[in-house]
Amino acid sequence: xxxxxxxxxxxxxxxxxxxxxxxxxxxxxxxxxxxxxxxxxxxxxxxxxxxxxxxxxxxxxxxxxxxxxxxxxxxxxxxxxxxxxxxxxxxxxxxxxxxxxxxxxxxxxxxxxxxxxxxxxxxxxxxxxxxxxxxxxxxxxxxxxxxxxxxxxxxxxxxxxxxxxxxxxxxxxxxxxxxxxxxxxxxxxxxxxxxxxxxxxxxxxxxxxxxxxxxxxxxxxxxxxxxxxxxxxxxxxxxxxxxxxxxxxxxxxxxxxxxxxxxxxxxxxxxxxxxxxxxxxxxxxxxxxxxxxxxxxxxxxxxxxxxxxxxxxx
Amino acid sequence: xxxxxxxxxxxxxxxxxxxxxxxxxxxxxxxxxxxxxxxxxxxxxxxxxxxxxxxxxxxxxxxxxxxxxxxxxxxxxxxxxxxxxxxxxxxxxxxxxxxxxxxxxxxxxxxxxxxxxxxxxxxxxxxxxxxxxxxxxxxxxxxxxxxxxxxxxxxxxxxxxxxxxxxxxxxxxxxxxxxxxxxxxxxxxxxxxxxxxxxxxxxxxxxxxxxxxxxxxxxxxxxxxxxxxxxxxxxxxxxxxxxxxxxxxxxxxxxxxxxxxxxxxxxxxxxxxxxxxxxxxxxxxxxxxxxxxxxxxxxxxxxxxxxxxxxxxxxxxxxx
Numbered sequence: 213x214x215x216x217x218x219x220x221x222x223x224x225x226x227x228x229x230x231x232x233x234x235x236x237x238x239x240x241x242x243x244x245x246x247x248x249x250x251x252x253x254x255x256x257x258x259x260x261x262x263x264x265x266x267x268x269x270x271x272x273x274x275x276x277x278x279x280x281x282x283x284x285x286x287x288x289x290x291x292x293x294x295x296x297x298x299x300x301x302x303x304x305x306x307x308x309x310x311x312x313x314x315x316x317x318x319x320x321x322x323x324x325x326x327x328x329x330x331x332x333x334x335x336x337x338x339x340x341x342x343x344x345x346x347x348x349x350x351x352x353x354x355x356x357x358x359x360x361x362x363x364x365x366x367x368x369x370x371x372x373x374x375x376x377x378x379x380x381x382x383x384x385x386x387x388x389x390x391x392x393x394x395x396x397x398x399x400x401x402x403x404x405x406x407x408x409x410x411x412x413x414x415x416x417x418x419x420x421x422x423x424x425x426x427x428x429x430x431x432x433x434x435x436x437x438x439x440x441x442x443x444x445x446x447x448x449x450x451x452x453x454x455x456x457x458x459x460x461x462x463x464x465x466x467x468x469x470x471x472x473x474x475x476x477x478x479x480x481x482x483x484x485x486x487x488x489x490x491x492x493x494x495x496x497x498x499x500x501x502x503x504x505x506x507x508x509x510x511x512x513x514x515x516x517x518x519x520x521x522x523x524x525x526x
Numbered sequence: 527x528x529x530x531x532x533x534x535x536x537x538x539x540x541x542x543x544x545x546x547x548x549x550x551x552x553x554x555x556x557x558x559x560x561x562x563x564x565x566x567x568x569x570x571x572x573x574x575x576x577x578x579x580x581x582x583x584x585x586x587x588x589x590x591x592x593x594x595x596x597x598x599x600x601x602x603x604x605x606x607x608x609x610x611x612x613x614x615x616x617x618x619x620x621x622x623x624x625x626x627x628x629x630x631x632x633x634x635x636x637x638x639x640x641x642x643x644x645x646x647x648x649x650x651x652x653x654x655x656x657x658x659x660x661x662x663x664x665x666x667x668x669x670x671x672x673x674x675x676x677x678x679x680x681x682x683x684x685x686x687x688x689x690x691x692x693x694x695x696x697x698x699x700x701x702x703x704x705x706x707x708x709x710x711x712x713x714x715x716x717x718x719x720x721x722x723x724x725x726x727x728x729x730x731x732x733x734x735x736x737x738x739x740x741x742x743x744x745x746x747x748x749x750x751x752x753x754x755x756x757x758x759x760x761x762x763x764x765x766x767x768x769x770x771x772x773x774x775x776x777x778x779x780x781x782x783x784x785x786x787x788x789x790x791x792x793x794x795x796x797x798x799x800x801x802x803x804x805x806x807x808x809x810x811x812x813x814x815x816x817x818x819x820x821x822x823x824x825x826x827x828x829x830x831x832x833x834x835x836x837x838x839x840x841x842x843x844x845x846x
Contacts, residue, residue: 248633276633278644278699279594318563318591329593333648383593 215488216525218495221268221294222517223446223502226510227257229469237470248276258289260511265518270500271296273330283334293334294498295418295444298327298387300376301344302369302396309368324376328383338443338497340418341376341387343369343395347466351394355465356427356458358399369396370409377414388418388443388497393426394465400429407441416443421487422502423448426455426473431482435490444497447488448504449480474504476513477520485524528809530844534837535583535609537762537818540826541572563591573604575827580834585816586611586649594648601649608649609814610734610760612706613642615692616659617684636695643699653759653813655734656692656703658685658711666710670778672743672771674715685712686725697730704734704759709742710781716745723757733757738764738790738818741798742771748799751806760813763804764820765796790820792829794836801840 233239244250251274261269271293273282286293303310303320310317331339346352350360373389380387389410391403407417417438421431423446435442451473458468477484488499501521506513542559559565566589576584586608588597601608618625618635625632646654660667665676689705696703705726707719719740723733733754737747739762751758767789774784793800804815817837822829 248630275637276640278640278647280644280647280699315563322591325591325593329595332593332595383595 215485218488218491218499218525219268219294219497220266220521220525221270221292221498221500222261222264222266222514223270223500224257224261224272225502225504226506226513227253227260229504230506230510231470241466241469245272245274250274251276251281255285255288257510258285258291261514262289262291264511264514265522266291266514268292268294268498270294271330271334271336279330279333286334293336294500295336295338295340296327296331297340297342297390298324298376298380299342299344299395300324300369300372301346302365302372304365304368305344305346305349320372321376321379324379325383328380328385331385332383337384338386338388338416338418339380340390340444340446341373341380341415342390342392343373343397345392345395349394351396351398352465354462355468356393356398356455358402358427361399361402365396366402366405370406373397373406373415374410377410381414386414386416386443388416388441390418390446391420391423391427393423398423398427400427400434407438412441415441417441418444418446418497420446420502421448421482421484422446422450422474422504425450425452425482426458428459431487432490435487439490439492442491442495442497445491445499446502447477447484447499448502449475449477449482449484451475452481469505472505472507474502475507476503476516477501479507479516488524528811529804529807529815529841531837531841532582532844533811533813533815534581534841535585535607535814535816536576536579536581536830536833537585537816538572538576538587538830539818539820540822540829541568541575543821560587560589565589566591570600570603573600573606576830577605579827579830580838581606581830583607583609583814585609586645586651588645594645597645598649608651609816610651610653610655610704611642611646612655612657613639613692613703614657614659614711615639615688616661617681617688617712619684620661620664636692639692639695640699643696643701646701647699652700653702653704653732653734654696655706655760655762656689656696656731657706657708658689658713660708660710664710666712666714667781669780671774671781671784672709672714672739673775673778674718674743675778677715677718682712682718682721683725686722689713689722689731690726693726693730702730702732702759704732706734706762707736707739709739714739715743716740716750723754728757732759734760734762736762736764736818737800737803738762738766738798738820741768742766744772744775747803748806751803755806755808758807758811758813760816761804762816762818763793763798763800764818765791765793765798765800767791768797785821788823791823792819792832792836793817794839795823795832
């Protein structure tokens, strides 16, 4: 696939995953999508993404707004929407396993159904599907090394992913499995186990390039190996030295983030053009760029990222 | 008489309330069929029966385990139109919560309100019934219904405030709420209803009375509709045994004990002067008259047919 023909979108994460006091690494990490006050700021963020030069952003309906309210914001921004993101928590991380068909188990997938609803409302027929990011989980403290692996747990996670795939499929939305450091689907063995357990007709592969590389996996090799299933991608650049230190020295997820693991594309050491060249010729999916923690002011970060895309696709 | 058969719609309570009052409060122990995931499979059958009974409309009711698109498909297949839905709001204090100084918690208190706005807009509706919440354990449910039991003026002001906030949330989405009285809630008596209607501007809160619930408390519903005709956007109507209502009020009876008797009835089978009250609506009334039979006195489908028969006997197909 010629890299110049790829469709890029920006996740607004530059504005979202921020420190309470940007000058103080020890201040609280915020996740502003969840802050009711962010609803009023969202139009400005979408406008800044457009002004930076992006045509598309990732679908992210705030849980503090209606679909119609978000639709108005998106329309005013002039942006197109790229596929959203859904995660499946593991019941045994939150109590007990849930019996199939039980009231609690059916409701376990409410948020997945909601994501299907949002996707369909905005005419999107694919979505990224991941295990839950659990900041109380052991992998949040020891990320990217497959810490505390258990096949039994992976089987439970696979079963829950499969059920989420069914829920999404019933609504006409096709998920792509997403690897994510800090979750139970972090290593090659883990994502390959899930991909091998669920038929390609129901589940694509929607890798996160940065999270593959953070876990020491060649993103280029992963994309090549699973080319026939690659559906959409998340792209991020990394400071590979911090990635290595997090694995070798046991830096926590949050500490690695605070130290500057995430970089704007081109400012890290990943060969992003080379990785993208591994995409198959018929790839029709989205490449959603994420700068999980901006190394500069969010507007500058978005502009820098847009220039990188321009240079790549020129 | 301006009302035609097209003004009428049905809430499918006949099929829904079979176990109401039996819930233990444990997860999965729900008394409301809508809340049981298995109802998803029955929904198309029930809607088809509503249509077969003669109705052209049904009340909006997206199930908790259903997407908007799935619901829209079921409704479309039934051939029915949807009419305004229902949403309620409680006082945080009754759930052991204090939102003082916690703007985020208070914002999220209205998540359910925003969801109903979203559902309404998706289905092309711009109105919704808005009520105070009704929960087991409350004195008007468990001790004495329909007599304004445990009245507290300060609490009523707090109820008016939270209803006003909910109305603002809905209005911001382009949905106009209609305040709904309901036995068992803190907006139960005529005075309470009046108090809240007076406390919130008519520009963001219409009146959406339940004539049955008013009658249960002993109100003259014909006079009530006459007095509020200009503010009524939509109504719920239900019939009931008013002698039993009076007896239950006198004896201070819990809500579900009244409901357990042959109290709720199909329109025309009880004593509520529904047609006389509806005759007081303005000539150009364009809202919905929603029929509710909270507990059918016969098999559900027969109950829906009996309800439609009453409409067909009393109202023309089209305006003359």
